[in-house]
Amino acid sequence: MLAVSAISRVTGVNVEYRNFNAGSGGFLPQRLAVIGVGNDIPEYSLEKYEATGSADAVAKRYGYGSPLHLAARQLFPAGGGGATFPVTFYPLRPAESAAAAEGIIECSGVAETAGSGVISIGGIEAEFPIGKRDGKNQVLPVMREAINAKPEMPVYAEISAEGLTLTAKWKGKTGNDITIEISTIVGGLTFADVKMDGGSLDPDVQPALDAIGQVWETFILSTFAWKNESRLNQYQVFCEGRWSELEKKPCLVAHGSVDDCEARTGGDGGTDSRKIDYANFLIQSTGSRELPFVIAARGLVSDIMTNANSNPPLGYKGKLTGVRAGSDSAQENYMTRNNAVAKGASTNIKTGSVAELNDIVTFYHPENEAIPSRRYVVDLVKLQNVVFNVRMILEADSKKGAPLVSDETVTTNPTAVQPKMVKAELMNLADSLARAAIIQEPAFTKENLVVKIDSMNPKRLNVQYPVKLSGNVEVVSGDIYFGFYLEP
Numbered sequence: 001m002l003a004v005s006a007i008s009r010v011t012g013v014n015v016e017y018r019n020f021n022a023g024s025g026g027f028l029p030q031r032l033a034v035i036g037v038g039n040d041i042p043e044y045s046l047e048k049y050e051a052t053g054s055a056d057a058v059a060k061r062y063g064y065g066s067p068l069h070l071a072a073r074q075l076f077p078a079g080g081g082g083a084t085f086p087v088t089f090y091p092l093r094p095a096e097s098a099a100a101a102e103g104i105i106e107c108s109g110v111a112e113t114a115g116s117g118v119i120s121i122g123g124i125e126a127e128f129p130i131g132k133r134d135g136k137n138q139v140l141p142v143m144r145e146a147i148n149a150k151p152e153m154p155v156y157a158e159i160s161a162e163g164l165t166l167t168a169k170w171k172g173k174t175g176n177d178i179t180i181e182i183s184t185i186v187g188g189l190t191f192a193d194v195k196m197d198g199g200s201l202d203p204d205v206q207p208a209l210d211a212i213g214q215v216w217e218t219f220i221l222s223t224f225a226w227k228n229e230s231r232l233n234q235y236q237v238f239c240e241g242r243w244s245e246l247e248k249k250p251c252l253v254a255h256g257s258v259d260d261c262e263a264r265t266g267g268d269g270g271t272d273s274r275k276i277d278y279a280n281f282l283i284q285s286t287g288s289r290e291l292p293f294v295i296a297a298r299g300l301v302s303d304i305m306t307n308a309n310s311n312p313p314l315g316y317k318g319k320l321t322g323v324r325a326g327s328d329s330a331q332e333n334y335m336t337r338n339n340a341v342a343k344g345a346s347t348n349i350k351t352g353s354v355a356e357l358n359d360i361v362t363f364y365h366p367e368n369e370a371i372p373s374r375r376y377v378v379d380l381v382k383l384q385n386v387v388f389n390v391r392m393i394l395e396a397d398s399k400k401g402a403p404l405v406s407d408e409t410v411t412t413n414p415t416a417v418q419p420k421m422v423k424a425e426l427m428n429l430a431d432s433l434a435r436a437a438i439i440q441e442p443a444f445t446k447e448n449l450v451v452k453i454d455s456m457n458p459k460r461l462n463v464q465y466p467v468k469l470s471g472n473v474e475v476v477s478g479d480i481y482f483g484f485y486l487e488p
Contacts (some may be wrong), residue, residue, distance in 0.1 A: 287326020
């Protein structure tokens with residue numbers, strides 16, 4: 001604009017950028033909170049720790065082979081392709097009277113030939129040599145050395161009177177989920193089936209939830225055994241609070257599972273008993289020998305959170321590469337998977353030798369909703385993005401404390417806010433969210449959008465923002481008709 005002092009005939013044209021597309025949406029930056037314990041031996045800080053992309057750094061803080069380290073190995077794999085979003089660890093100490101799980105490897109017989117064997121512990125393998133005519137006195141010490149030589153192993157191995165004793169590196173019930181498998185190509189040796197047992201008492205997760213504070217963690221990875229009703233209740237209460245109108249930081253809690261349909265849907269704490277729980281969900285690999293939380297970490301980084309960060313309306317179908325799938329015989333057919341989803345449990349399929357995410361659903365399945373509104377995790381991620389973008393508009397610094405006047409009021413105050421100004425931004429947002437396929441029918445949103453000054457409080461602006469979320473291709477029904485040519 002020309003200075004007011006100009007008096008001689010002249011035409012001035014000023015060129016200045018102005019944003020006429022206020023309200024254009026963006027994607028909510030995803031963040032992961034990992035809750036779990038470290039090893040028993042090292043003393044570690046209980047302060048939350050934002051990882052720098054190194055599993056080794058996590059191990060140095062909380063102990064090699066601890067749940068936090070094993071989760072970090074999936075989130076930050078040595079070969080690359082790790083988390084593209086911030087990951088913060090919220091450590092807990094084991095419960096005061098907790099016990100570590102133990103298992104005993106028993107060996108009998110004498111090796112007929114020289115060869116080797118492989119022991120898999122919680123999905124981590126170690127190879128050990130076997131000499132001709134070796135018995136338990138020779139084989140078990142070699143197995144111990146092979147196990148203890150791998151720092152990422154979830155157990156310590158020691159020779160005992162009963163055989164080779166394996167002790168989980170942490171105390172708590174999660175240690176009972178550590179699987180043991182031994183395979184050899186040598187005849188004459190027999191190994192008894194081993195099951196880890198005796199792990200007891202997980203810590204209270206509330207201190208970790210409290211430590212999250214005002215940070216908008218969009219997902220939580222729980223490294224504890226998932227089927228615990230009181231702990232699921234804690235997560236549910238926390239997450240429902242985060243969806244509230246004052247918190248406005250919605251999040252979801254991921255748990256790993258290897259259970260079959262009956263085990264994961266039934267009983268106390270099973271998904272079918274939690275019909276209104278939209279906070280918790282499973283990442284499934286039926287029959288896998290991996291630790292469940294390791295599967296969950298892989299699912300989050302290989303697909304769920306990576307997609308949520310870059311393409312939030314896209315459904316989940318990622319392959320759980322790098323973690324062993326269950327046997328072919330353990331996999332579930334369509335009818336079983338359909339039943340699982342109806343009862344609030346996620347499913348997987350197996351492609352070749354790799355488990356693949358199939359249905360990623362929350363526990364939510366109320367009987368009075370024909371199509372449960374909060375069933376699919378991807379739909380809740382879409383809602384997270386709607387909340388994020390609406391907040392960006394309504395909480396803009398330009399609106400804080402600004403004069404609020406009606407649409408009919410003529411004002412020259414550049415800081416004044418009128419309902420029609422906010423409405424225009426929210427209408428632009430509807431178009432932006434629709435272009436990103438987060439919502440559909442933006443015309444519906446714009447036609448039913450309400451922005452008005454409260455009738456009782458002149459300092460209050462009431463907003464109603466209805467949206468129709470986009471769908472996802474989950475079921476395809478096709479009909480093929482065929483016939484034959486007949487000579488007329």
